[in-house]
Amino acid sequence: MxxxxxxxxxxxxxxxxxxxxxxxxxxxxxxxxxxxxxxxxxxxxxxxxxxxxxxGAFKVRGACNAVFGLSEEMAARGVATHSSGNHALSLSYAAGQRGIPCHVVMPRTAPQAKKDAVRGYGGVITECEPSTSSREAVFAEVQAWTGAEFVHPYNDxxxxxxxxxxxxxxxxxxxxxxxxxxxxxxxxxxxxxxxxxxxxxxxxxxxxxxxxxxxxxxxxxxxxxxxxxxxxxxxxxxxxxxxxxxxxxxxxxxxxxxxxxxxxxxxxxxxxxxxxxxxxxxxxxxxxxxxxxxxxxxxxxxxxxxxxxxxxxxxxxxxxxx
Structure with a gap:
């Protein structure tokens, strides 16, 4: 760094x-x-x-690096993010590989295939409106009650x-x-x-x-x-x-x-x-x-x-x- x-x-x-x-x-x-x-x-x-x-996406690379770089104490609280799809399902995949929870905020208009994949990997979805402001506002609420580690889709x-x-x-x-x-x-x-x-x-x-x-x-x-x-x-x-x-x-x-x-x-x-x-x-x-x-x-x-x-x-x- x-x-x-x-x-x-x-x-x-x-x-x-x-x-x-x-x-x-x-x-x-x-x-x-x-x-x-x-x-x-x-x-x-x-x-x-x-x-x-x-x-099914490059985002598994960044998600796995973030998840497997966490200390045991941080990992125990799980991870959370907001994403239109590929980062959501990639973080869910990575969390599943490590055996920790994953909470995801997704736009309600996100492709159904991506929502299905998130759930298939064990991610828990909270839906929001299809705007950056809504994603970030709903995510703040999810992170507050889960205490999970935020893995930003890209600004990380x-x-x-x-x-x-x-x-x-x-x-x-x-x-x-x-x-x-x-x-x-x-x-x-x-x-x-x-x-x-x-x-x-x-x-x-x-x-x-x-x-x-x-x-x-x-x-x-x-x-x-x-x-x-x-x-x-x-x-x-x-x-x-x-x-x-x-x-x-x-x-x-x-x-x-x-x-x-x-x-x-x-x-x-x-x-x-x-x-x-x-x-x-x-x-x-x-x-x-x-x-x-x-x-x-x-x-x-x-x-x-x-x-x-x-x-x-x-x-x-x-x-x-x-």
Whole structure:
């Protein structure tokens, strides 16, 4: 850990420790390619498939690092969080592996598949309205009566160190990358990517991919300070939350640009990957490809890592069915 004017941030030593700590509880996910998508984009794309991760999402990395880093005394009180889905089910998975309670505040509009997964892993759900303010207010009540350890979905140095292990694996699996593109909501994955690449491959460009309908990170990046939306509407349900001080630290210092894609572009990219790569991914995971397709000139001729963040999609309510 390192102190930046009172803000304590994780270092690459924390990433190495996290990777060792979580190794028994995660998959080393594969990297897949598609000649069709390479031809379509003019780039060589390497998809790091966290949709094959335990609990179906990259967030298991950060959740396991936080849970298994707790002292016995802290663990006995359990853990708690607020999340639209993947962090909720990932923390429930990690807590279940350690045998401790997990309390989760979720928006009532969260995909049913994610709610079912949380309960399947033993998590206890309290629902809230679909806004950041409601999530935080309801969570304060839950934490007050449970006394559980708060594991923030992304503004937590333990979580960021865990997420950074994904890009560490990617660099070991693929040589000579020019850039990495990852989705951005609250910024946990992109911060972990920044932490790893700034240490191991500082010449590599890092792009954050965001829905145009929830473009607070793009506007923050251009303004030079955090701009937070309370309740944006987008098909990419995992990317609705705003940046916080820890993730903003990494985004503002290391990201080359924040790219955006429309709702139609996101759904089309999702359909393309389902059709051509046979990969079950959720809309949030399709945003990087959508942004690459919308910015072909920027990526043409490059070797690009694309982080597929999760595959927890409601099969009864796919976006192209609406």
């Amino acid at each position: 390192k102190d930046f004017n009172g803000l304590v941030v994780p270092t690459f030593d924390d990433v190495l420790a996290a990777h060792e700590r979580i190794a028994p509880y995660i998959h080393r996910t594969p990297v897949l390619t598609s000649s069709y998508l390479n031809a379509l984009t003019g780039a060589e794309l390497f998809f790091k498939c966290e949709n094959f991760q335990k609990a 140095l333990r979580v960021i160190a865990g997420q950074a292990t994904c890009s560490r694996e990617l660099l070991e699996q693929v040589e000579g990358l020019d850039a990495v593109v990852a989705p951005i909501g609250g910024g946990g994955m992109i911060s972990g990517t920044c932490l790893t690449l700034s240490t191991l491959a500082p010449e590599m460009k890092i792009y954050a991919a965001e829905p145009l309908n929830a473009d607070d990170a793009a506007r923050s990046f251009r303004a030079g300070h955090i701009i937070a939306d309370d309740a944006p509407e987008t098909v990419a349900d995992g990317l609705k939350v705003p940046l916080k001080e820890l993730t903003w630290h990494f985004v503002s210092k290391n990201v080359a640009d924040v790219l955006t894609a429309s709702e139609d572009q996101i759904v089309e990219a999702m359909k393309l990957i389902w059709k051509r790569m046979k990969l079950v991914m959720e809309p949030s995971s399709a945003v990087p490809l959508a942004c690459i397709l919308a910015n072909r000139d920027r990526f043409r001729g490059q070797r690009v890592g694309v982080i597929v963040t999760g595959g927890n999609v409601d099969l009864d309510s796919l976006p192209w069915m609406k």
